Amino acid sequence: MENNQVMKEKVIAKLPSPERRRKGPYALIECFQKIPCNPCYTSCKFGAVKEFNDINDLPEIDYDKCTGCGLCQAVCPGLAIFVIDETYSNEKSLIKIPYEYLPVPSVGDIVKGYDRDGNHVSDVEVKQVRKFKNNTHLVNVAVEKKLEHDLRGIAVRTESRDGEWKPESNKLGECIVCRCEDISMEEIKNQIALGKTTVKEIKLATRGSMGPCQGKTCLPIILKELSKATGKSIEELESPNYRQPIKPVKIGKLVD
Ligand code: SF4
Ligand code: SF4
Known part of the structure; x- marks a missing residue:
């Protein structure tokens, strides 16, 4: 698996134009190896994921059509899609993160944010949580702009008295x-x-x-x-x- 820096460089090379990024949320697909998989294509109601000629094709997005709705994120088995909204505020971007763990965070929670290597990069606030039929949640977190292409995972944890981070639920x-x-x-x-x-x-x-x-x-x-x-x-x-x-x-x- 490629490390955070390598993946970040690949993702930045695929960013939509600055004009498009100023218009609102857009999907970023971090799927760079040819595998027989296409739910991102079949799930997009806006035709924004370009047609696959072959089941092994790499997904490509037409940013004139992408609304940043996140439907493709909820069905991607590799959890490889993130939606970024750079228009959220001057200091922060909003990132939609696919989340499949318990406990599910609530709006207002401060959660741990991690990069692709599992390194803690920042604590971030949950702004919205949306549940899909397949039990995948999309969790919106507000992230400092300089971290918008690093932070790719979250964990809900509470601090115990000895300062160690532990899962909130003891129902293993x-x-x-x-x-x-x-x-x-x-x-x-x-x-x-x-x-x-x-x-x-x-x-x-x-x-x-x-x-x-x-x-x-x-x-x-x-x-x-x-x-x-x-x-x-x-x-x-x-x-x-x-x-x-x-x-x-x-x-x-x-x-x-
Ligand atoms: S975010 Fe929505 S519009 Fe954009 S590619 Fe995914 S499903 Fe299509
Ligand atoms: S659904 Fe996810 S893993 Fe499958 S091709 Fe699309 S982005 Fe890649």
Whole structure:
């Protein structure tokens, strides 16, 4: 997986014109490898995602048509789409972030903001939360303009008395780590308690990271839990190769 700086440079190279950015929200698609996937194209009611000639095509946006509605974000299995509104205020931009964890933040909450590498970049305020039928939420956060192409994830946490950041919910069975395979934090912690010390062992026991997103969201969490349990740094732990998100397609589509 490419690091934050490399991804940021690729994203900046795809930005719409300054005139378009001054008009309102626009979608940015951070999907740079050819994979058989197209819900962004099929979900856009405005025809803003250009037609795919091949299921492996990379998505391209027609910014004259994109309204920044976020429909494509809610169905993207790779959580690879972000909507940026640079017109929000002079100091801050509004970013729509696809969010698939518990607890779901509320308007007014201050949440932790992270870059693509999982580094904390800022605490940010939640301005709007919208739930979709598939249980994906779009969380709007106000972000300093200089961070609008860095901040790409949030976490809802409260500070305990000893100053350590801890999840708000202690219902680990309800905290889903792997949405593709429906694996909870409780299952991950149970496997570690049973003696699993590598991602591969947890993967074989739970199927974590084997779903359509191929570990995009769950692998960093599993690595963090293993790091806490083993005392090894995340770099020392053996991490499997990241693969591209996948989505089942009908055989007929492949022969079209
Ligand atoms: S944000 Fe809305 S209009 Fe823009 S590409 Fe996505 S679905 Fe289409
Ligand atoms: S991963 Fe997301 S952005 Fe990429 S092709 Fe699939 S739906 Fe579109």
